Structure formats: structure tokens, C-alpha cells
Amino acid sequence: MKTKDEAILEIRGTSIGKILDNSTSEEKFQNATLRPILKFQNDLFIEVFKNYATKQKGTFYLLSPEKKLQYIENSIQRDIKFRNSLKGIIIGLFTISEYKEYIQNSSQLNKRMMNLLIERLKNQVQLLESN
Template identity: 35%
Template structure:
């Protein structure tokens, strides 16, 4: 691991999780979750900017309507999706990125974690 990769790993917060059942879950718990926790403020800022750009009125929005909106926005707004995914990819080491880029299950897990983070903003 080069110096840059060591610094990237050192920035990540420690997260306690249960033992992983499979390699994808281990990657999620050791790489994706800490990165998203570290980037939470940026994720929130990007999504709030998205809401402002769309002139969304959040007063009186039910939790279910909010969750549905977040899922739809993440699926349909490619700019938003790519910005958020880029936040995570930019914090990965070269080895982690290589593992991530070849695995659709890891991409699915990252997408789900990002949606969950955005859904929690309103709560």
C-alpha cells in the first residue's frame, strides 16, 4: 500500500459491525460504511443542493413519500447518482477500487447505502 492509500484508510472512522457472512458484506463493512460515514456531510450537502435545484417543498412530506422520492431521484438523476458514487470511489485505495470495479454486488450495496443515507436526512 502506498502512502496515499495509507492516508485514505487512516481518515476513515472506526465502525463496529458484526462479523461478515461473505466477502461482499466484509467489503461493505470495512470499506463502504466507513467511507460513507466520513463523507456524510458532503452527501447531505449534495442532496440538499439537489432538493433546492428541484424546488422541493419538504414541509408536510410523509416519511414514505420522502423515501420514495429519494429512491426515484437516485435512479433517474444520473448527475446526482454519479456525484455521490464518485465521493465513495475517490476515497478508496487502488486495491479496493480494483475489487469494487469488478463486482456488481458491491455496486448494488453502495447504491443501497447511499439511498439509505439520503433517506435519513429528513428524519
């Protein structure tokens, strides 16, 4: 029987992006852990954001395309509860060793994590329209 960590690694897939010998530990973590999780959880992030936007009086849906991009960034950077919820969705798919690595440099990795997620949502803004 597989361990939980083995199962997590299997469903997430392999690293995304190049991991070079001279890559920093943060770059390695980003490409080996964060990117695969963000890709795996993409559909969930879309639905979570749509729910967030709806609960915020739906103003997101009335904005111009440029303002929508700004809204995505501001909501993730400024709404601490929302940001922590998104972080939990990501951290929940860490293996034990990844979590131990994460807590060593959580501040820097949180910035990378949120920046990657912001860019991912901005690149898919058309999927964020209400149904």
C-alpha cells in the same frame, strides 16, 4: 511519510459492522470500505442532496414526509448523473486495492453502495430541510 492509501484508511476509520469468516466478499467490502466512507462523507452527502433538491425546483421541500422518502429513493435510482456523482464521492476514498476489488464486482457493489446511501439519507430526512 504516509502513502495516500495509508492516509485514506486513517481518516476513514475502522470497519463498521461485523466481518465474519463466512461473510461474502461483498459483505466484507460493505463493512470494511463502504460503511466507513459513507459515515465519513455523511455531511457532504447531506449538502449534495440539498443542492440537488433545490436545483430540481425545490419540490422536495413541499412534499409530505412519506413522499420525501420516496423522492430520495427515486432521485438516486433514476437520475443517472446524480447517482454517478454520488458514486464518485465514495469511490474517491477507495484505496488502490479496494478499487481493484471494486472493479471485479462493480455491479453488485454499486447496488449495495446506493442502497446504503438511500437508507442513510432517509434516516436523516429531517436534516435535508432547506436552510
